[in-house]
Amino acid sequence: MIERTVTICNKAGMHTRPAAVLVKTAAKFKAELTIKKDAFEINGKSIIGVMTLAAEKGSSLILKFDGPDEESAAAAVVELIERGFDEE
């Protein structure tokens, strides 16, 4: 299992579109993804879960990847968040 801490950097935060992109990216891998924000912990492959996080700009998330391809899953998801979901 790998754990990564990321900060949401796009202006609008994790609204519907970024949430959908994140779920789609995570779903490409076998590894399970758990996202923790404050006291909440949700499944990173579930759109309703990711929407519920209400992660605004500047909020910090702990991502846990667990599975055979956890390395590449972590690389892809972390990069996506750090790119700000390709939004301005």
Next chain:
Amino acid sequence: MDDTTHTTDEFVIKGIAAAPGIAMGPAYLYTKQVPRVERKPILPDEVEAEIERLNAANARSEKELRKVLAFAEQKLGSDSAKIFEAQIMILTDAILMGTIKKRIAAELINAEFAVTDEVNKYRQMMLASPEEYMHERARDVDDVVNRIIRNIRDQKLFSKLEGASIIVSETLAPADTVIFSRNQILGYATDLGGVTSHAALLSRSLKIPAVVGLHSATKQIKTGDFLAIDGYAGALIINPGADTLKILQARAERFLAFEQQLAGIAALPADTLDKKHIELSSNIEFAEEIVFAQLQGSEGVGLFRTEMQLIGRAEYPSEDEQAALYAGVAEAAFPHPVLFRTFDVGGDKIAPDGQHEENPFLGWRGIRVMLDRTDIFLDQLRAILRASTRHNVRVMFPMVSTVTEVQRAKALLKQAMEDLKRRGIKYDTRIRVGVMIEVPAAAVMAEQLAAEVHFLSIGTNDLVQYLMAVDRGNDAIAPLFQPFHPAVVRTLRHIVEAGHRKNVWVGVCGEMAGDPLATVFLVGIGVDELSVIPPVLPEIKKIIRSIKLKDAKRVADKVCALHTEREIRAFLSSIIKNKVPEIPFDL
């Protein structure tokens, strides 16, 4: 009001006229059906069938939602349709549905309970969030759950709605639009109104009489009650008696006859008998309304309320997104002008990052917000400039109270122009800039403000509210909201004369511009432009075409000499009855 006892007696609820016409018929009370869900045990050999019921319900729900999505995209634009995309994503969330199915099998519970209980976990978290948009999202989640449960129970939507009805509801969310596509609707009445103008927009485009802002109609009306709805006067009549029905019928006929008489007027200019041209344009909130406005004979758009794009959104739209919207409107209106009012957030208007204020109408709103949030303001100014390449775009700042604010806003507009120049993007370097006059301080300083800009446009709703110190939403003091108060009419004349001294044109874009009682007076004080809601446009044009400027001037002089609103109304009413006797005028 809430404690009104009513038996079979007729009574009237006053609201806001949203779409013209008169309708009579049975009420259908449309409330969000919140199904009662109980936990019921199932047997191990029933698990498979239970999951099958859930799968079938999900498939039906998705099909319904895709239909609603298509309808919303077509009628309301892709922005309003986005919430249905989010609902479809939730419905097809594999992890969520997987968990629900696992729980059905492991806990031996019914599908309805499993769905409700599982989704409720997320719902609670959303409701606990301080962010308003998360509460909106919780409502979306509710919609999805209710839809699934209804389909598990194999219930049809609106099974109770048989035959033509007048729909009475709290508000009309985009999700409810489907009822319009499936049922015969005679009329529409809502408790809320103003901010959520989907109801008004839809009923206008579908030509269904509508009254909004009725406060407690849903509490006073039951399905099956006989109603009459007057979409001209903005009234809903419960249990109308025979006499009232006769009056309404006669009124409907007069309005219809008048409408037929007006049929050819759309193509004619808004000129007085002695050839003074008045620019007659429309107030719109959504790009889709422009077609209707043009059919009504509108010369362009005199007020495009850009903040309407913000409803239900968590963030301000990007420059590109706004530029696409504004360019579409400018293109559709060409060669006529379009006036974009920059975001007027605050007061009663939604802001994505709005904050609670003790006294919002005297608070952080309009240009005050934009001058503090220059990043958002610059995005919007650049977007408006990008739409101006055909030289038919105007830009206006709302809620101005000082000359300095206008100078700062103009400096930002200049900065936006320089940004575009650097990026090599074309725009109208001579774009017309104006100020909305709605704060008494701005009315007093109209001449000094006019020296800074190309035009003034008077927002009468707020001007009356601030001048009279009356909250128009407060029923207890409603009679003091007097658009024809002597102080108001004198102030209007002062603003127009101040503008003309600086050679700028002066328009009126508030409700008064569309009030037939005000037209002769406004023409008489020299107003150059009137921007009105599209349904009343032909009527206002008819009045303009029936009077002479020199007579209107005399009327205006007389109005400004009177001492009470009652006298002014009586006088203007007698003028209309005399000059335009065919107008069905008994408001």
